[in-house]
Amino acid sequence: MAEAATPARAEAAAARLPPLVVAAERIAATVMQGVHGRRRSGHGDAFWQFRPYTAGDAASSVDWRQSAKADRLFVRETEWEAAQTVLLWRDPSASMQWRSGRDLETKADRADLLLLALASLLLRGGERVRLVQGDRRAFMGRAALPALAMALLRGKAEEQPDLSVPRHARLVMIGDFLQPIPEIQAALSSFAARPVRGQMLQVMDPAEETLPYAGRIRFDGLEGEAPLLIPRVETIRPLYAERLAAHRAGIATMARAAGWGFSTHRTDHPPHAALLALWLALAPQ
């Protein structure tokens, strides 16, 4: 059934693609401007600095134009090009396809947007970007963003994540992390064994944080959990907040232990802040 639906889904995904890519690019651009002035190396082809010629340098590395301006010879030195592979993952589960209000994005949409914007930044920075699920190609160069987006949207939830992560790669996980702590722990420790370091970003709907409901409500989980009847929701609001905080603290502790970063994001907040935080966290120390 999923196979039958795939072409249609791809179509739908393709229709979403340009605006998504554009939005991601735009957010990435604002973040780029935000970090401007930090001395970041450009692409490998980009100019880094001139240094005086020393014996042993290849003649081909001499920048003749620059050298012609002065008496000495200058070597054009480009940035060290050891591109890192960044693996990106976002939670494809059904619980992500939810929003509490009509004026909000679903968590999945926000996660896609953040992922692509981050990918855009990384591609501009010359890094390799790979998806954990679906297409296993590594994408490089700014022009690869649409292809990456296509691959992301085509990805199927049922696919097992590819755990053949290159060593010393960086991993970014975006999701709601509403599984029980042990499950998350298991997944995280399998990565940490590699060693892969990474970032976790929890994307949540505002309603999931504040529980703004009242009255007698039967809650249905989105992933086949048994329904849950709460007689008066307003009375359990503090309890819920406590429990959510505990859950988050658990993930954070776990992540810290594995050397990972953990941050949260709400869909009613602008994506820039979360993106900037991710981007800075990924930058070499």
Added chain:
Amino acid sequence: MISFAAPWLLLALPALPLLWWLLRVTPPQPRRMDFPAAMLLRDLPLAEETPARTPWWVLLMRILAAALLILGLARPVLGPGGDAGGAGTLLLVVDDGWASGPDWPLRIAIAQAELDRAGREGRPAALLTTAPGEGAAPPRVIGPMPAGDLAPRLAALRPRAWPPERAAALAALEAWTRNEPGRFSALYLSDGLAHHDGVAAEALMARLGPNLTLARAEERPVRLLTPPRAEGDRLIATLRQSPVLLPGEANLIARAQDGRALARASFALGAGATEAQAVLELPTEIRNRVHRLDLAEENGPGAVVLLDERFRRRPVGLLPGAEQGADAPLIGDLFYLERALNPFAELRRGDVERLLARPISVLILADRPVADGPELAALTRFVQQGGLLIRFAGARLAERPDPLLPVQLRAERQLGGSLSWEQPQRLAPFPEGSPFAGLAVPAEVTVERQVLAEPSPRLAERVWARLADGTPLVTAETRGAGRIVLFHVTATAEWSDLPLSGLFVQMLRRLVALSGGVAGTEGEAMLAPLEALDGFGRAVPPPPGAQPLPAAGEVVISARHPPGWYGTAGGEGYRRAVNLGETLPAPTLHAQPPAGTTLRTIATIPAERDLGPWLLAAALLILAADLLVSLRLRGLLLPARAAALALLLVSTPAFAQEQDGQSALVTRLGYVLTGDAALDETVRQGLVGLSDFVNRRTAATLAEPMSVTPGRDDLSFYPLLYFAVRPDAPALDPAATAALNGFMRNGGIILFDTRDEGSGEGFAPGARQALRRVTQGLAIPPLMPVPEEHVLRRAFYLLAELPGRFAGGTVWVSREQDRANDSVSPVVIGGHDWAGAWAVDARGQNLHAAVPGGARQRILAYRFGANLVMYALTGNYKGDQVHVPAILERLGN
């Protein structure tokens, strides 16, 4: 007192506690909600361990709703009517004659209540109406049948405009009791009158006993208005009524044919009085327009009197001494008479034979002797039969007196003049008892010549007017049913100044008012019913059973001859009014019912109310409230939705403002709604035509014009407003005035069009006053006629004149050069009906002819419109053309 139509349903009431229990144990349905973080909610220790319970007040509300439902379905009846006791068939006897009209709904309501009760008790019912039906069908007992089947027949009953036939009803009752020998109890709704057959009423009541309930309107008199009597300027109406204990009052209204009230008078009726009179003082012209008299508070045919020609037309025949020169200005015999009589009487001319061939009420002989023979005989017969013969003296009459004079004539005398010592005589005040009594005698009226009367013992009582020296000026004598009146002077100014004075007119008017009306064509011709009065006194088409009436003779009002109009068809045809009050006897009460009869009073609608629907409605309301409450409890009712619901319930349609959006998008012309749909349509078509012309000929692009109401619509989108001024336009309200002032201040132009200038003079009389009214609060600057060099004349076309549908009037613009507004005049005022000239229909054809006309005028009108639009859009931009010569000159230098 409450009774139930379906009492067994009340057995459901003990089940209410069960419902209470059920509702208690059943918590409200939870609201369903998808929630990804449901995992976190699991196993939360619930702070409140009380089970989810419906709040007690919701329970109470639902129980109440259920109780109301049960009670409502049990059909409770409050104060059940009907106390006509007894068992067996219920026989309703209804007097549906003319006297039942005024309180008909009450009567039917009482009968209905009784019928409902019989229905509840399962008794059959029968109905007997005492008046013959349409087509004189004799009364008949309907039934017995189930009470529910009889109800629609009862509801369909209408009072008749003729009296009941109780004898026939009694016969019908006899026949019915022979066929239906069972017991019956009767309710007799009597109009209380004996009519012409008091014995039959008594017999009927006796036959209906012993279980008889008699319902009468004892406190309300039955009133019968009789045709009025004309006395001079006055109409004296007589009201007859059945005696009542309390004094009362009745108001009489005289109405014209179109229903307007012309005059009012009131009858004062003392306690126990059976008759009262009211006087309507009406000028003759108004009196001639009185079409019917009715009582303000009554609505039966007895309270209506239709007035036909007898009360109205006063044809006056004029006979001059000599046909030649009779109309000669200032000296003709009939010159003054015609002018004096024309406003209020119908004048006829011709010889004696022709005049008398048609009914005529007054005949005036101006200095015309009557020849012996057939002429004398005809005139004598005319007077004997009630005609009024007015004669004026003169040279011819003085020579040849004839028998048709009130007094013997002696001689002619001359007062004043060169050969006489005597002075011209003034008039003495009119004696009491004369029809002229009370008229003011002007001092300037003098009499120079007159014919003198032979003194006789009866002369004094025949004199209606005298000169100051006591000689008679007007004498009169009654002959048969008619009168002969003699003016001892001529009808010209030859002998006296009388015909020159206003007194002459007043005297003639009084004389004509004295005369009897014209009874119309006598003879065997049959008059067809034209319009009948129904049982409520309304004019309706005659019922199918109405039959023609002989023109002459008494009429007995019956189902065959209902009251109303009879006559020959056609506009000029003769119409005769047949009134109830003309022929019916004065209303008298019938005898008291036999002993043992239950009496009821028809005074108010019986208070029987079916409470069921109200209870059910209340239950529904409570259930609706319960729905809202439970939605609220489940959290489904967001405040916004609640507000929307509440708004839906109480919302009043607000004026849509959507047109603002449209009007802002494109340039278009606007016009102010005048309230006259035809005029608004013309203006709209005119602006459509103008917009089309401007679109074709200029670079401006105008969209469909829109109507605006200043003060309600935003005017800021319109460069130009067309304000057609209706002649009866009211002053603007403050909001509209403020809006228009703001519009003008911000550069808008208003074109005021009174549509009555130049060649259109008189097309819309009063529009200029209306313009003054309309512009009262507006900041109109000082005005001047559009000068030769004005931009309005050269904004697009060069125009020498500014015609519309009309031409030749003056068009005004602001005189002041207001720099703030680019010297553009905020108003253009004229009356050329430009919209009329521009107006085109859907096929693009012009709708209104231009006056004086010509294709050129229409073209110029359109050109003026184009100039005006350009002026409104570009202001004084084109005004620079005025300076072109100067600029050229400067450039040349």
